[in-house]
Amino acid sequence: MQLKYMMCTVVLSVVTAIPLVAAAQDWRNTASTDKKLDKLVAVMPATGNIMIEMGERYKNLYWAAKLGQWEFAGYQAEEMEELIDKLKITRPGLTKTANDFLRNSYPRLPQAIKTRDWDKFSAMFENLRSECMACHSKNEHGFITLPIPKRASSPVLELE
Numbered sequence: 001m002q003l004k005y006m007m008c009t010v011v012l013s014v015v016t017a018i019p020l021v022a023a024a025q026d027w028r029n030t031a032s033t034d035k036k037l038d039k040l041v042a043v044m045p046a047t048g049n050i051m052i053e054m055g056e057r058y059k060n061l062y063w064a065a066k067l068g069q070w071e072f073a074g075y076q077a078e079e080m081e082e083l084i085d086k087l088k089i090t091r092p093g094l095t096k097t098a099n100d101f102l103r104n105s106y107p108r109l110p111q112a113i114k115t116r117d118w119d120k121f122s123a124m125f126e127n128l129r130s131e132c133m134a135c136h137s138k139n140e141h142g143f144i145t146l147p148i149p150k151r152a153s154s155p156v157l158e159l160e
């Protein structure tokens, strides 16, 4: 009887201790505000993370326009602008070249989409991709080149 009682307490205390231990290891609940901030800064999307999304939108933009889905193309353009804005926050070292892009190259994109004219769009797209690559060169990543997209990933476009 005595032993059974003891085993019961052992099992009970192990079971009740588990959530306590898990909570104690979760920095989101226990770390100081400074530590929490350090960790949040460390997990902010890096240039590579943001640019992978940029690459997808670049492909979706091209094919949306090619298929005459101009509204969807306009939406991709807006999201691309927001990605550059986000990049300036997470990687301040890129602010100068990001601003060059936003001021000198990006504005032609929504303008061309508004015309709903494929010839105007494709001329703009040619310029856009060289400006994207110019920023790569200015930031020691000139080897990241961007061909005209052969396909796009968005299910909205029903290409794949």
Ligand code: HEC
Pocket: 046, 047, 048, 049, 051, 052, 054, 055, 058, 080, 084, 094, 097, 098, 101, 128, 131, 132, 133, 135, 136, 139, 141, 144, 146
């Ligand atoms: C402000 C400068 C800048 C602009 C503007 C820019 N990029 Fe980038 N991009 C970079 C840098 C820097 C990298 C290298 C990533 C890294 O440092 O991890 C990169 C990487 C990439 C990659 C490779 C991602 C990977 O890891 O596979 C793609 C794709 C890409 N960019 C697409 C684009 C497209 C499309 C545009 C234009 C619409 C664009 N980028 C505009 C700076 C820029």
